[in-house]
Amino acid sequence: MIISWLANPDRFSKVFAPVRPWVAGLSLVLFAWGLYLCFASPEDYQQGDTVRIMYIHVPAAWMALFTYLVMGVASFFGLIFRHALADAAAKAAAPIGAVFTALALITGSLWGKPMWGTWWEWDGRMTSVLVLFLFYIGYIALHASIEDEQRAAKSTAILALIGLINLPIIKFSVDWWNTLHQGASVFRPDGPTVAPSMLWPLLVMALAYKALFVWLWLIRIDTEILSRKYNGLRARLGFREGGA
């Protein structure tokens, strides 16, 4: 099994160290291309230039969900098969996901002002993304507050799995709430179809984001492995873990 072969942290570092620059390069090239396409693509007939926010905003929102999914799957493997690497992978993904979510919220807000005339609209989708952001914060805070690395990994893995099951329920409840309260309907930017001239930049940007995620993720996993090794060495040498 390739996965169990790679689950050895040392082997993982060795295999992926040479891959990293390539992923980084891929991400940068895609970003350059995508951003060029963003500005080369035509203005929207209704939204004008502000439609270009979409190319930053929509992939960020996709990544916010995707990263949580990655975290959930990694947590599952960490919890069931007790792979230290899976724990590290879940932990490493969390801050990246939180930043993507924050980016989605902020760009959404910046987009909302010219489009809807308000920085924030309590609509179903925005509210769910806000809850997702709180999830990430809770996950990171829980991990930081438990000193023992293995226990922290286990507790956060349980949290991530509860979250994974709950997210659709929360999403549903928020949508339900929204239909209850939605008075005047706001102008929705997502029209029935997206024109191909807009689809291309969106697609390239989505891939760029994904490559960026993989790059940052690999770095963070590697850092996590190294820091564990370091703490292990210190502990063996008689220093207190994490202390000065």
Added chain:
Amino acid sequence: MGELKASPASPSLALLKRDLGLSLARGGGPVLAAGFYLTLMAMVPLSLGPEAQTLSKIAPGLTWLCLALASLLSLERLFERDYEDGVFDLLRTGPLALEWVAFLKCLAQWLGTGLILSLMTPVVMILLGAPVGVAGLALVAALIGSLSFALIGGAGASLTLGSRKGGVLIALLVLPFYVPPVIFGAGLMQAFVTGAPVFQALSLLCAYGLFALALGPIAMGAALRSALN
């Protein structure tokens, strides 16, 4: 620390009794929660103004918000005391599964605080100007809601065992999970007050309660096991 006077016939009942005693005695748990709840509600007219029209409009939703917040209060000590003084190590060697132990503890906690908060909910709602006819439904909904709060909250409390900052962290972890019952509960009240059909909201609230009942103990069992190792 309460003693375990387990009659061998029903260790579950013995545990429930002990925990209920503790939750009733422990720093005046129910009095504290009820006081907090009332204080919160008293702050509402003070902060939003005493106009009866405004208050009666927001009363049903606000009571749910305050119910959720008041349910957070005693979570920090739910497992911590028994974790620190080794009672859990004893319980683990006993005949009861940890999941069941955790459930019983949540149940005792709920009997001690959630039940009382639920009984107060219709009264507070009417004080804020909701129609009197809402009382029965408000009570039923609050009972279901507070039980879900207790079980989900218990899961949050078990996850933070042995962490450096308990209380605020539990609130941060647990509140996102309180979103669905708060929405369904407040929506139910809203529907009743406006004369809309209540069946959908009530059944959704019940569904979430059952979900918490199924998932909560499993999560708590796993978290407790990890904490005890």
